[in-house]
Amino acid sequence: MSSTAQSLFSTRSAGFKPSAIREILKVTETPEIISFAGGLPAPELFPVEALAAAAADVLAEDGPAALQYGPSEGYRPLREWIARHVAATTGLSVRPEEILITAGSQQGLDLVAKILLDPGDIVLTENPAYLGALQAFRAYEADVVGLSADSEGMDPAELRHFLLNCPRRPKLLYLVPNFQNPTGTSTSLRRRAELAEVAAEFSLPILEDDPYGSLRYAGAAVPALASRPGAADCLYLGTVSKILAPGLRVAWIAARNRAFYDRLLVAKQSCDLHTSSLTQRIVERYVAAPGRLGAHIASLCSVYRARRDTMLAALARTLPAGSRWTQPDGGLFLWARLPGGWDTAALLPRAIAAQVAFVPGAPFWVGTDERATLRLNFSNSTPEQIVTGVARLGQALSAR
Amino acid sequence: MSSTAQSLFSTRSAGFKPSAIREILKVTETPEIISFAGGLPAPELFPVEALAAAAADVLAEDGPAALQYGPSEGYRPLREWIARHVAATTGLSVRPEEILITAGSQQGLDLVAKILLDPGDIVLTENPAYLGALQAFRAYEADVVGLSADSEGMDPAELRHFLLNCPRRPKLLYLVPNFQNPTGTSTSLRRRAELAEVAAEFSLPILEDDPYGSLRYAGAAVPALASRPGAADCLYLGTVSKILAPGLRVAWIAARNRAFYDRLLVAKQSCDLHTSSLTQRIVERYVAAPGRLGAHIASLCSVYRARRDTMLAALARTLPAGSRWTQPDGGLFLWARLPGGWDTAALLPRAIAAQVAFVPGAPFWVGTDERATLRLNFSNSTPEQIVTGVARLGQALSAR
Numbered sequence: 176m177s178s179t180a181q182s183l184f185s186t187r188s189a190g191f192k193p194s195a196i197r198e199i200l201k202v203t204e205t206p207e208i209i210s211f212a213g214g215l216p217a218p219e220l221f222p223v224e225a226l227a228a229a230a231a232d233v234l235a236e237d238g239p240a241a242l243q244y245g246p247s248e249g250y251r252p253l254r255e256w257i258a259r260h261v262a263a264t265t266g267l268s269v270r271p272e273e274i275l276i277t278a279g280s281q282q283g284l285d286l287v288a289k290i291l292l293d294p295g296d297i298v299l300t301e302n303p304a305y306l307g308a309l310q311a312f313r314a315y316e317a318d319v320v321g322l323s324a325d326s327e328g329m330d331p332a333e334l335r336h337f338l339l340n341c342p343r344r345p346k347l348l349y350l351v352p353n354f355q356n357p358t359g360t361s362t363s364l365r366r367r368a369e370l371a372e373v374a375a376e377f378s379l380p381i382l383e384d385d386p387y388g389s390l391r392y393a394g395a396a397v398p399a400l401a402s403r404p405g406a407a408d409c410l411y412l413g414t415v416s417k418i419l420a421p422g423l424r425v426a427w428i429a430a431r432n433r434a435f436y437d438r439l440l441v442a443k444q445s446c447d448l449h450t451s452s453l454t455q456r457i458v459e460r461y462v463a464a465p466g467r468l469g470a471h472i473a474s475l476c477s478v479y480r481a482r483r484d485t486m487l488a489a490l491a492r493t494l495p496a497g498s499r500w501t502q503p504d505g506g507l508f509l510w511a512r513l514p515g516g517w518d519t520a521a522l523l524p525r526a527i528a529a530q531v532a533f534v535p536g537a538p539f540w541v542g543t544d545e546r547a548t549l550r551l552n553f554s555n556s557t558p559e560q561i562v563t564g565v566a567r568l569g570q571a572l573s574a575r
Numbered sequence: 576m577s578s579t580a581q582s583l584f585s586t587r588s589a590g591f592k593p594s595a596i597r598e599i600l601k602v603t604e605t606p607e608i609i610s611f612a613g614g615l616p617a618p619e620l621f622p623v624e625a626l627a628a629a630a631a632d633v634l635a636e637d638g639p640a641a642l643q644y645g646p647s648e649g650y651r652p653l654r655e656w657i658a659r660h661v662a663a664t665t666g667l668s669v670r671p672e673e674i675l676i677t678a679g680s681q682q683g684l685d686l687v688a689k690i691l692l693d694p695g696d697i698v699l700t701e702n703p704a705y706l707g708a709l710q711a712f713r714a715y716e717a718d719v720v721g722l723s724a725d726s727e728g729m730d731p732a733e734l735r736h737f738l739l740n741c742p743r744r745p746k747l748l749y750l751v752p753n754f755q756n757p758t759g760t761s762t763s764l765r766r767r768a769e770l771a772e773v774a775a776e777f778s779l780p781i782l783e784d785d786p787y788g789s790l791r792y793a794g795a796a797v798p799a800l801a802s803r804p805g806a807a808d809c810l811y812l813g814t815v816s817k818i819l820a821p822g823l824r825v826a827w828i829a830a831r832n833r834a835f836y837d838r839l840l841v842a843k844q845s846c847d848l849h850t851s852s853l854t855q856r857i858v859e860r861y862v863a864a865p866g867r868l869g870a871h872i873a874s875l876c877s878v879y880r881a882r883r884d885t886m887l888a889a890l891a892r893t894l895p896a897g898s899r900w901t902q903p904d905g906g907l908f909l910w911a912r913l914p915g916g917w918d919t920a921a922l923l924p925r926a927i928a929a930q931v932a933f934v935p936g937a938p939f940w941v942g943t944d945e946r947a948t949l950r951l952n953f954s955n956s957t958p959e960q961i962v963t964g965v966a967r968l969g970q971a972l973s974a975r
Contacts, residue, residue, distance in 0.1 A: 218639035226642065227634035234627035239618035242626065242820035278678055278824075282847040289714070307848070314689070314845045420642035422852030424678075445714045446846065447682040448707070452822030454851050 209564035211551040212532040229460035247444040249276025250455040266398035278424040283412040284311035290438040297345040303539030321541030328362025331369035353388040354506025357550040371403040381409040387506035392480035423454040485558040489565035507554040519549040531567035609964035611951040612932040629860035647844040649676025650855040666798035678824040683812040684711035690838040697745040703939030705756045721941030728762025731769035753788040754906025757950040771803040781809040787906035792880035823854040885958040889965035907954040919949040931967035
């Protein structure tokens with residue numbers, strides 16, 4: 176428990192530091208660099224023509240409403256589709272009245288933090304954890320505590336031990352059960368059940384963030400943690416960012432706890448009144464065509480699976496002996512650990528000199544300093560770029 | 576000063592009350608009711624075809640970028656246009672690097688509150704003040720204090736007196752100098768200068784909210800308060816919501832103080848990463864056509880001026896003797912005060928029974944309870960509807 180105790184005293188000052196995500200996005204703007212750094216979906220796969228047709232239809236048939244103010248809850252037909260989509264893909268039975276449309280999942284993180292967190296409150300996360308979530312929680316001066324996670328997800332025994340022994344009652348448990356960012360690993364069915372049980376025992380609300388769940392390249396879908404009996408206080412975040420297009424900024428919170436929903440709604444209204452009436456309708460129009468989104472996701476999975484496989488094979492040829500890396504069944508990322516005394520933050524400038532970029536692992540860790548880790552994105556590079564980029568990474572590694 | 580002292584102890588509990596704006600929007604959804612309640616621009620005037628063409632062009636020529644993640648600062652060509660537009664229309668000389676794109680002005684209010692306000696901090700506003708701003712400030716548990724305003728705007732002498740005598744130093748001065756919501760009145764040039772001077776003397780940051788400035792039906796434009804010498808700490812909010820379409824959710828903060836800008840940028844990123852890449856590009860494409868936005872605004876002004884005039888004439892025929900109301904030179908609203916013991920909250924159910932809606936004035940007041948006031952919107956009803964609606968209001972008034 177020493178690492179978690181350490182984090183209690185080390186994270187609050189990080190509240191307004193310049194964001195690592197922003198710096199990542201800037202590196203990816205340089206065209207000569209092959210970037211495994213960002214978390215971007217492949218833009219060449221966006222269904223541009225279908226979305227253009229959807230936009231044209233929406234503006235031709237419903238233009239004034241698409242350009243006017245709308246309800247803070249979101250566009251009702253889209254909320255109805257989301258309720259069906261969530262039930263079909265995650266097993267979470269949810270009504271349209273329990274769906275709140277947000278401007279991307281990042282806003283979902285912010286709204287949940289806004290209603291649940293006061294300065295000094297404890298949030299529990301997997302360690303390592305998603306940077307955007309850490310930033311959202313720390314913006315409210317929460318103390319983030321990272322708990323150990325392995326190839327099956329967060330350790331329920333450690334969670335229980337922490338909750339039994341923590342002098343202050345934590346306010347939130349944040350989990351990314353499918354193809355986690357940054358590691359790419361998933362929480363097993365058994366662990367989901369155990370984590371939900373422990374959280375229920377301690378009346379600890381769960382925030383389940385699921386941006387990647389539909390991007391599965393191997394294995395069978397695992398029901399959402401929020402769908403477990405007793406998980407009625409679980410807030411579930413979904414988004415079209417990774418399965419359709421992030422530039423639309425359309426995502427959702429499913430909240431079956433009415434008190435949470437009502438507070439989230441007031442917070443949403445206070446933050447930006449409502450999400451764009453136009454982009455909500457474009458999404459609704461796109462997904463209304465039967466089978467279209469499913470076929471698009473299948474095509475994304477086919478491309479991303481090949482990119483993942485290419486990266487895994489290239490890493491096996493390239494990384495130094497003693498390296499380990501994850502074998503994700505889906506999502507956008509894998510996570511590697513170099514042997515011995517490697518420091519990936521020190522490696523990065525050499526990698527950029529060799530025209531390849533990645534994200535050093537250190538910022539993802541909470542209260543620890545695992546400097547030999549790094550995150551690699553495989554969705555936004557072609558197989559040829561992946562082969563070349565990993566070879567360049569090999570050059571940077573050899574240049575030590 | 577008794578009213579401001581009272582407000583210090585009466586406003587914090589209101590932080591999460593259901594929003595009056597939301598209830599207003601719900602009333603306007605009933606088609607039989609002529610609504611003067613909302614703050615909606617006229618949807619029949621939206622340039623639907625031009626925006627549809629802009630959307631089609633953007634997606635045809637720049638589709639992948641319009642659908643991808645983008646920088647938190649906003650789309651660079653749009654920031655360049657905004658800098659020129661702000662300088663041309665308000666006299667505020669601002670560089671593109673000083674523009675942060677937001678998801679509507681409401682997000683600007685939220686971001687400024689997020690970086691400047693802690694629980695118990697004092698925010699000074701005109702009294703009455705915009706409900707969405709009050710909600711944003713109170714969400715951060717600020718104490719809002721309303722200072723007297725007349726037909727020339729906030730009283731600088733009262734501001735100075737408050738700052739000299741307040742035991743806690745206020746953190747923010749919030750002003751809507753052009754066609755204020757809810758009163759429709761504007762702050763005179765002399766008052767702008769005096770308010771800026773007092774704020775500078777006490778190092779009090781100003782938040783200047785200007786959603787309506789371009790909708791002027793009489794008189795000459797007055798330079799923005801932010802353009803005054805010594806007002807470098809003034810944060811200026813602008814938006815396309817009232818001059819183009821609110822459903823796009825595209826607005827901006829101009830912040831010449833770099834420390835403020837940097838903190839706003841981090842807060843924006845934490846709140847929703849960035850505003851929709853698509854809607855930003857649609858706006859940029861629309862305004863890039865020389866003269867187009869100006870012609871559209873001129874056409875809006877022509878229609879809204881006639882609606883304002885119709886409402887003013889109808890009120891003169893209808894309201895009981897002893898009533899007073901403002902004569903706005905622009906914007907969307909006017910503000911009326913009934914004589915004697917009228918309570919507009921009690922009048923509203925009778926008005927709705929007569930199929931007309933307005934907003935009772937009480938929620939706009941901070942720390943006082945002026946129950947005889949009401950806000951009337953004239954932009955979202957035709958002249959015929961205005962004549963009929965004010966006649967119905969007369970019936971409701973006679974039914975007492």
